[in-house]
Amino acid sequence: MDRFKSYSFTALERFLKYVTIDTQSDPASPSQPSTEKQKNLGRLLVDELHEMGIRDAELDEYGYVYATIPSTTDKDVPVICFCSHMDTSSDCSGYNVSPLVHHNYQGQDIVLPLDSRQVIKAAEHPDLQYQIGNDIVTASGDTLLGADNKAGLAEIMDAAAFLMSNPDLKHGKIRILFTPDEEIGRGVDKVDLQKLGAQYGYTVDGETLGSIENETFSADFARITIQGVSSHPGFAKGHMESALKIAAQIVALLPKDRLSPESTSGKEGFIHPVAMQGSVETATIDFILRDFSDHELKNHEQILKVIAEEVMEHYPSSSYQLEIKEQYRNMKNVLDEHPDLVEYAMLAIQKAGIEPKLQSIRGGTDGSRLSFMGLPCPNIFAGEHAFHGKHEWISVQDMHKAVETIVNIALIWEEKS
Template identity: 45%
Template sequence: MRTEFDTELEERLVRYARIDSQSDAHSPSVPSTRIQLDMSRLLIEELEAMGAQDVTLSQDSVVLATLPATPGVDAPVMGWLAHVDTAPQYNATGVKPVVHRGYNGGDISFADAPDLRLSPDDFPYLAQKVGEDIVTASGTTLLGADDKAGVAVLMTAARHLLNNPDIPHGTIRLAFVPDEEIGRGVTPQLPADLGADFAYTFDGSSPGEVQYESFSADAGVVRITGVSIHPGTAKDELVNALHLGAKILMTLPHVTMTPETTEGRDGFIHAVSMTGSAAEVEMHFILRDFEMAGLESKGTLLRQVCETVAATEPRARITCEISHQYRNMRYWLEKDMTPVDVALDALRAAGMEPLTGAIRGGTDGSRLTEFGTPCPNIFCGMQNVHGPLEWVSVQDMAKAAKVALNLATGVARLDPTPR
């Protein structure tokens, strides 16, 4: 059964998903790709048209806007965030969203990839969506519901509040952020630009999710310089950087400490890329753990492996740099659980039992919390993200929109927080 929000949510998601806004970790610009601004400019136009105030594009390319408090409401300022970029791991050019209305419970096929199937046998949650409206891409791209479903949810909730001034709420600040997928969207400037006492990202999957614990994360870059020489005269002279890179990979505990061998609260070291030649190689790693001691031990291990391999070939040069990405939001949120408690109440008011498991990843909220604005994560319905089998139920998005409205009325009942 379609809800009052379904048509708008579907239209927004389809419209947004068609826009290529993929980020690029190898680009130094802000945002990392100019195409993200196509999404940003559209959101600015739509926010202005619906009557939002203070609509701007910040120096960090964040779309900001204000929903002013209803008369007589003096409450904390709440922020709502979603990100405009899509993941660089899979093709995102030429997305053709497909709406499978009234899903019949069988396999979903893809017009542009006849051999591809989205099956409830492989993804049991899909089996629960019979009768709902499922949106996928056409088979050769990701959909981009991560996080354009979140964008659609917040734009729909914002329009509803602006059109219904009888719904009491405090000041709400909207932020649509670039480059979340590469960990660069939230800068130290965003808390001041946002001006919120606390905030929520809408960047989760299954209905009921409210997450206030994430991985802590570092990045590792290993650079190897070998000795390059013509292979015809290479005897006892050539030092192949590719071979040394392979030794590093094989020396790391790839059976017990990689994403494909871990789950739950286990951390990992993930080799993301290895590029170069026999002369020079650059390797990129991500390091993840829920606890700082575990994260630090993984950085130490990567350095030790590099030092061990370097010792086997003194003519080579191997460096290992570990850099900060984000930290577990729990470290800050557990000091004041008010934003989490408000979210739990909002979910229950929408008829859902809260799901509070830890995220095996991070969100913009991880960095925003670390920078001083507490920011749990709320679901928006996306499933199987970052690949061609990505999908979302319009009805799940509608549940997220209802939660956003419940957050608005719930915060309106709180005493204002000194800022």
């Protein structure tokens, strides 16, 4: 867009700073936020928002950052929120991240210097073929990068700085929301939607350039607790029923060629064991259940129950309990009632010179739950790739296009009002 020709983007500078701050969330922690260190980034973001003239920026006790970009129009424009999360996944270390910028990428494999076994192979990352001549950011080989979702943070912050420095551009009131604990499914547990005061939202937490996601998994958490029979191992014959061995048999009977993350794609759901612990007497297995269909999600729960009962038949003195907890639901059920949200985002992507890609996401975002809480909220691209692992990467040029898209969305809502 012409308005960005002379603009010096700040997204990269911000991103390189944000990723060095350890913000991993902790699923085992009962506190909110689950880790206090997430607030370290929250405080920095508030300081930066204040510096660009957004005086009401604040960090609350639960680790949420709220801020307002004031309206520049006399029109009655719906209040739009842009949202990203501050935490990174606990699947891979996020401590002492050392980001690297690989300038003028030419299609080669990228060897990460702190561990030469960590190679981002072009053949395994097909989106790299579209990055020739661009600048690629990676970690150094011993941590994740944190583009999920610090890229989104940096892009929203850059867009905010652009709008604050261009008050002649017409847009309605814009609210900014940065959340903790998204990676552990608790990103909006304590959000104050009345305080936020937005009518519609966009999470900036997507992958490929130009993508917009209006559909997510529906998700449940499941826990099987097994009560076995313990006895002295020297005298256990005919008495011991090991809860650990029972748990292992349940996991072993899960489908392998279907209904597992490693054997599914597209619209296929899965049953995925994520943790197992215990002793001879008591053991637990934690699962995540995922599907785009709520009906199929219920079927997955039934499959898990049938497997558990089949195994338990061989252990008459033991028992089990299956607990199911709803995590989030497919946001398409809500977004279909608000077609302008996706339509305007696709137009904003086009105005940034990109072909929009409307698609589903095999996962969830804060927008999944926000949509069902009364804030319809599709997900737009941040440019992050291979997240939750050491091969995570992002393109600087894709980040800039995300900034343009955010700004365009704000302007389009004003134009259409």
